[in-house]
Amino acid sequence: MPAAAIDDEGSMSTGYVWHERYAWHDAGRASLDPMVEAYPALDRPETKRRLHSLVEVSGLAQKLVRIPARPASEAELLRVHTAAYVKRIRDLSAAGGGHAGEPTAQFGPDGYDVACLAAGGCLEALRAVLEARLTNAYALVRPCGHHATADYGRGFTIFANIAIAAQAAKAEWGVDRIAVVDWDVHHGNGTQEIFYADPSVLTISLHQDGLYPPDSGAVEEVGEGAGKGYNINLPLPPGSGHGAYLAAMERVVGPALHAFRPQLIFIACGLDAGADDPLGRMLCHSETYREMTRILKTAAAELCDGRLIACHEGGYSPTYAPYCGLAVIATMADTRTGVEDPRLARYAKLGGQELLPHQRDLIDRVADQTAPLLPGWCQGKTVSD
Numbered sequence: 346m347p348a349a350a351i352d353d354e355g356s357m358s359t360g361y362v363w364h365e366r367y368a369w370h371d372a373g374r375a376s377l378d379p380m381v382e383a384y385p386a387l388d389r390p391e392t393k394r395r396l397h398s399l400v401e402v403s404g405l406a407q408k409l410v411r412i413p414a415r416p417a418s419e420a421e422l423l424r425v426h427t428a429a430y431v432k433r434i435r436d437l438s439a440a441g442g443g444h445a446g447e448p449t450a451q452f453g454p455d456g457y458d459v460a461c462l463a464a465g466g467c468l469e470a471l472r473a474v475l476e477a478r479l480t481n482a483y484a485l486v487r488p489c490g491h492h493a494t495a496d497y498g499r500g501f502t503i504f505a506n507i508a509i510a511a512q513a514a515k516a517e518w519g520v521d522r523i524a525v526v527d528w529d530v531h532h533g534n535g536t537q538e539i540f541y542a543d544p545s546v547l548t549i550s551l552h553q554d555g556l557y558p559p560d561s562g563a564v565e566e567v568g569e570g571a572g573k574g575y576n577i578n579l580p581l582p583p584g585s586g587h588g589a590y591l592a593a594m595e596r597v598v599g600p601a602l603h604a605f606r607p608q609l610i611f612i613a614c615g616l617d618a619g620a621d622d623p624l625g626r627m628l629c630h631s632e633t634y635r636e637m638t639r640i641l642k643t644a645a646a647e648l649c650d651g652r653l654i655a656c657h658e659g660g661y662s663p664t665y666a667p668y669c670g671l672a673v674i675a676t677m678a679d680t681r682t683g684v685e686d687p688r689l690a691r692y693a694k695l696g697g698q699e700l701l702p703h704q705r706d707l708i709d710r711v712a713d714q715t716a717p718l719l720p721g722w723c724q725g726k727t728v729s730d
């Protein structure tokens with residue numbers, strides 16, 4: 346295979362986290378029904394490892410600064426999780442494995458160690474950016490984190506990686522306005538719950554309506570107490586694609602970020618809104634992810650000196666998620682690889698890629714609801730203005 350050409354467009358420095366042990370995490374079985382043959386959980390190592398491989402063989406890795414992962418300390422975990430929960434995960438791991446709350450979050454004897462390494466990978470990405478050694482960073486970690494709450498893990502998550510990093514940013518660096526934009530196809534319920542009453546962390550989730558967790562991620566969940574207005578849910582209808590996602594970014598995410606003026610932006614980067622993901626019913630393709638990343642990179646440049654940290658969440662298509670992830674990381678690094686997405690032309694032509702009226706209605710409803718709740722909201726102000 347010829348070495349892919351890198352088209353250099355800029356001089357930003359982008360960090361990158363990957364650790365081989367992320368691939369060793371055992372997420373267990375997908376079906377615990379004794380009447381159905383056991384099958385491995387869909388959070389398999391291949392999907393993330395194949396993204397890492399594509400980063401390497403495309404030549405993109407040469408444009409990135411590798412950030413070594415390290416385990417999060419117990420003190421760092423305890424900024425988010427209860428002591429009883431951390432002990433339970435550690436004890437279950439020592440006993441051979443278990444699950445973090447429900448069987449959708451299984452782990453083996455190394456579960457505690459690998460989950461600490463995932464949270465620690467995000468913490469090191471954060472450190473590199475807040476110390477201004479790098480402009481932005483992509484942490485390709487596993488297990489993912491956005492479903493974990495203070496004392497409960499589900500949906501392949503054990504520790505709440507982004508929440509742990511956000512609390513570290515507040516505690517160690519004095520950052521007091523952080524935005525989390527979660528475009529994983531599932532609701533970022535854990536991040537929402539952890540910061541639900543906290544006005545210092547603006548949490549925005551774009552997800553498939555009613556997917557997972559069930560009964561979570563409604564438009565009406567806007568935060569509470571001092572945090573009211575600082576949680577935004579965009580439960581997009583199944584079948585949403587390029588047009589709907591970009592409209593949501595431009596009509597809601599952009600104005601919200603400009604109103605909030607974060608000092609740091611996290612992306613909860615799930616790739617499971619991709620057109621062939623086995624766990625989502627959305628239509629996004631690699632150019633959707635490239636454009637969403639460009640929008641957030643532009644916002645970060647305008648609002649917070651480019652400080653943008655993407656932490657990997659879901660994405661379960663071993664053949665397609667790597668192309669979407671490559672588009673995100675290359676865009677963060679202000680570059681383009683010579684790798685062409687072999688399915689882009691086909692997926693871009695799928696019916697319903699454009700913004701459809703029922704999707705627009707939902708996005709407008711969220712914008713209308715958010716405007717009076719978020720001080721400084723200016724309808725029409727987008728990141729590209």
Ligand code: ZN
Binds near residue numbers: 529530531615617660
């Ligand atoms: Zn997901």
